[in-house]
Amino acid sequence: MPEPAKRGRPGPRRALTENQILDAALTLLDEGGTDAASVRGIAAKVGVAPNAVYTYFPDKAAVIKGLVERLLGEVDHGLFVDRDQPWRQRVESLALELRTRLSAHPGVVPLMIGGPMDGPNALALNERLLELLADAGLHPADGARAAYLLIVYVFGSIALEVADLPQPGPLPPESERIGTRLLAFSATPPEPYPRTAAAAAELAAYISTEQYLWGLHRLLDGITTS
Amino acid sequence: MPEPAKRGRPGPRRALTENQILDAALTLLDEGGTDAASVRGIAAKVGVAPNAVYTYFPDKAAVIKGLVERLLGEVDHGLFVDRDQPWRQRVESLALELRTRLSAHPGVVPLMIGGPMDGPNALALNERLLELLADAGLHPADGARAAYLLIVYVFGSIALEVADLPQPGPLPPESERIGTRLLAFSATPPEPYPRTAAAAAELAAYISTEQYLWGLHRLLDGITTS
DNA sequence: TACATTATTTGTACGACGTACAGAATTAAC
DNA sequence: GTTAATTCTGTACGTCGTACAAATAATGTA
Numbered sequence: 001m002p003e004p005a006k007r008g009r010p011g012p013r014r015a016l017t018e019n020q021i022l023d024a025a026l027t028l029l030d031e032g033g034t035d036a037a038s039v040r041g042i043a044a045k046v047g048v049a050p051n052a053v054y055t056y057f058p059d060k061a062a063v064i065k066g067l068v069e070r071l072l073g074e075v076d077h078g079l080f081v082d083r084d085q086p087w088r089q090r091v092e093s094l095a096l097e098l099r100t101r102l103s104a105h106p107g108v109v110p111l112m113i114g115g116p117m118d119g120p121n122a123l124a125l126n127e128r129l130l131e132l133l134a135d136a137g138l139h140p141a142d143g144a145r146a147a148y149l150l151i152v153y154v155f156g157s158i159a160l161e162v163a164d165l166p167q168p169g170p171l172p173p174e175s176e177r178i179g180t181r182l183l184a185f186s187a188t189p190p191e192p193y194p195r196t197a198a199a200a201a202e203l204a205a206y207i208s209t210e211q212y213l214w215g216l217h218r219l220l221d222g223i224t225t226s
Numbered sequence: 227m228p229e230p231a232k233r234g235r236p237g238p239r240r241a242l243t244e245n246q247i248l249d250a251a252l253t254l255l256d257e258g259g260t261d262a263a264s265v266r267g268i269a270a271k272v273g274v275a276p277n278a279v280y281t282y283f284p285d286k287a288a289v290i291k292g293l294v295e296r297l298l299g300e301v302d303h304g305l306f307v308d309r310d311q312p313w314r315q316r317v318e319s320l321a322l323e324l325r326t327r328l329s330a331h332p333g334v335v336p337l338m339i340g341g342p343m344d345g346p347n348a349l350a351l352n353e354r355l356l357e358l359l360a361d362a363g364l365h366p367a368d369g370a371r372a373a374y375l376l377i378v379y380v381f382g383s384i385a386l387e388v389a390d391l392p393q394p395g396p397l398p399p400e401s402e403r404i405g406t407r408l409l410a411f412s413a414t415p416p417e418p419y420p421r422t423a424a425a426a427a428e429l430a431a432y433i434s435t436e437q438y439l440w441g442l443h444r445l446l447d448g449i450t451t452s
Numbered sequence: 453t454a455c456a457t458t459a460t461t462t463g464t465a466c467g468a469c470g471t472a473c474a475g476a477a478t479t480a481a482c
Numbered sequence: 483g484t485t486a487a488t489t490c491t492g493t494a495c496g497t498c499g500t501a502c503a504a505a506t507a508a509t510g511t512a
Contacts, residue, residue: 051492156383242461264498277463286499
């Protein structure tokens with residue numbers, strides 16, 4: 001929505017766009033963890049003075065907010081708006097899609113939990129979920145509560161996963177912690193401990209996804225039998 | 227566990243203790259929010275130079291960790307270790323106790339989610355929950371999964387509450403459109419019901435607790451019918 | 453009592469952070 | 483060519499976490 005333009009115009013060759021800034025922020029978060037998204041770092045990444053960022057965003061919080069919004073905007077609604085599909089499958093698609101999108105950028109999760117998610121895309125997703133549950137035949141009141149439960153589950157699950165993962169580059173000194181965690185949470189204790197960090201990460205990913213689905217099914221059972 | 231002491235001894239009047247530092251940190255968090263717990267602020271609160279804190283904690287993260295641990299150490303185990311009580315009630319007691327403890331200090335929640343919770347008290351709680359579920363007759367594998375689900379639910383719920391996400395609003399008026407009703411308790415309360423801020427807070431507290439219990443029951447239903 | 457030893461606290465300093473403000477640079481409209 | 487609008491930079495302030503060395507005060511030993 002660019003204003004109709006007044007007298008004078010752009011600036012000097014316009015070195016920046018909002019999306020470049022968000023790209024830089026996301027890259028930094030992905031490779032350096034939650035604390036790596038500094039305004040100065042972002043500016044450096046796009047080759048600009050630190051305060052140039054403030055031409056496009058009022059403050060750092062706005063950058064984060066924009067980033068979260070863009071991420072949420074990427075979720076594929078096509079997966080769960082199809083009214084001909086069984087509703088449980090649609091909920092599952094939504095939950096899995098969200099999880100996939102978010103855990104692809106673990107550094108973002110603490111930031112998005114840190115502040116209110118009231119952007120248009122967040123609200124749109126909320127709305128979709130409510131519609132979906134209404135399609136499932138739930139009374140609006142029950143639909144709202146079920147939506148709450150599902151949202152809590154999705155975000156809680158991701159937050160827990162992220163909190164457990166090593167934030168910065170190198171993996172933790174000992175994979176012992178992963179081992180005990182899996183022992184506590186997984187159905188079958190990993191008989192052979194993962195040798196390499198990559199194997200450990202892969203196993204953890206598999207188990208946590210499987211875990212996630214199991215919990216989701218229990219949730220759905222709870223909702224339907226109420 | 228103070229070392230047996232060598233030759234010389236204390237310092238100059240020992241102005242500090244770990245607990246005083248944690249107290250100051252908690253007070254700051256309570257009255258100023260998550261960002262208010264700065265090392266300098268803590269030091270000022272106990273009337274000491276900023277770096278004096280580093281005599282007792284290696285860094286700020288350790289202070290936070292100590293604070294979380296102390297908080298978790300305060301949960302009353304007596305409420306749910308009684309094997310003669312019905313297990314569902316015991317789980318409920320644990321979940322509610324945790325929620326009460328944590329939402330009494332909302333500023334702490336993002337901090338505790340920010341890092342792994344691997345302190346002794348956290349692990350002890352985990353252990354208690356697993357024992358409880360074992361008492362309930364759940365197969366160890368199912369117990370572990372149920373524990374995961376419950377933990378996700380408890381922390382996710384609290385995190386969501388703290389993050390000011392859209393929670394289900396007042397239930398009665400069913401004629402309203404489903405989407406807009408959810409907005410009733412998000413970021414800025416529009417015009418509806420509560421007149422005073424105190425009344426609104428009270429109502430919100432009631433609703434979110436009630437919501438929490440409902441979700442918990444759905445969870446428990448899901449677990450038992452699996 | 454005097455001394456040496458040790459734990460605690462402070463003084464000072466550094467680098468990184470978010471961001472405010474004034475000006476330079478650049479472009480478009482007149 | 484002048485003018486007005488926009489974008490970016492230079493510089494600066496206050497705050498943060500925290501490292502290092504010196505000052506302080508209490509203790510155990512002599």
